[in-house]
Amino acid sequence: MVDICQYCKQRSKATESLEFKELEKLGHTCNEITFKKDQRIVVQGAVAYNIAFLKEGLVKIHQRGPEKEQILKVSKAPSYLGLPTSLASRINQYTVTAITKSKVCFINNEIFKEFILNNGKFAYEIIMDLCTQELDFYKRAINQIQKQSAGKIAEALLFFANDIYLSDNFTLPLSRNDMGDLTCSSRETVSRVLSDFAHNHIIEIDKNSIKIIDKEQLKVISKHG
């Protein structure tokens, strides 16, 4: 028990709806754990006893497919890590790995269910969160099926710039291999497309630091596959 939830500044939006008493209860069962880069926070195949809430950091959520690893999404704090797997299944359906140092609160499953059953506002916020994620996932699933590789990689770059770093100048936290797993393409294709973008002055690239020069062009490529 590291934090007292009532005073935590990094709570989820849903917990704003909790009563003081409920927060106290949360505080009694909540454990905060810090993970280093590349440590696994949630492990596919293991039994889930807790809900994981990412307070700080950046993670990748990935699943072992029949052929190879598939990165389902990259997620930054604050967010719940895998409500579907924690609530709908007793076994984790995917692995979550820290890609930067991360702080995670583990909340007892039963307590969490109790909040959902007893507090409508809390439940509403959780449902909103799930809906948003599902819609987002549909969108990306279709993109990945229909776009060709330059489009998928352009989209990934825009995602990091717009959604993760809020800057056109950032350091890619993933290896080329991981970028391939994320965009459903091979690591070679990622390499080629990135250097191609650089040649065409759409981005500047030095190792993993990326600078987007021509964002409009990147958007066009992302849109038209």
Add this chain to the structure above:
DNA sequence: GCATTAACCACAG
């Protein structure tokens, strides 16, 4: 057929 795309393989930094 011919062109395009992207995966796979191999090899060099």
Add this chain to the structure above:
DNA sequence: CTGTGGTTAATGC
């Protein structure tokens, strides 16, 4: 781990 070149298979015109 990354970048690049050659090869190959699939697909579209």
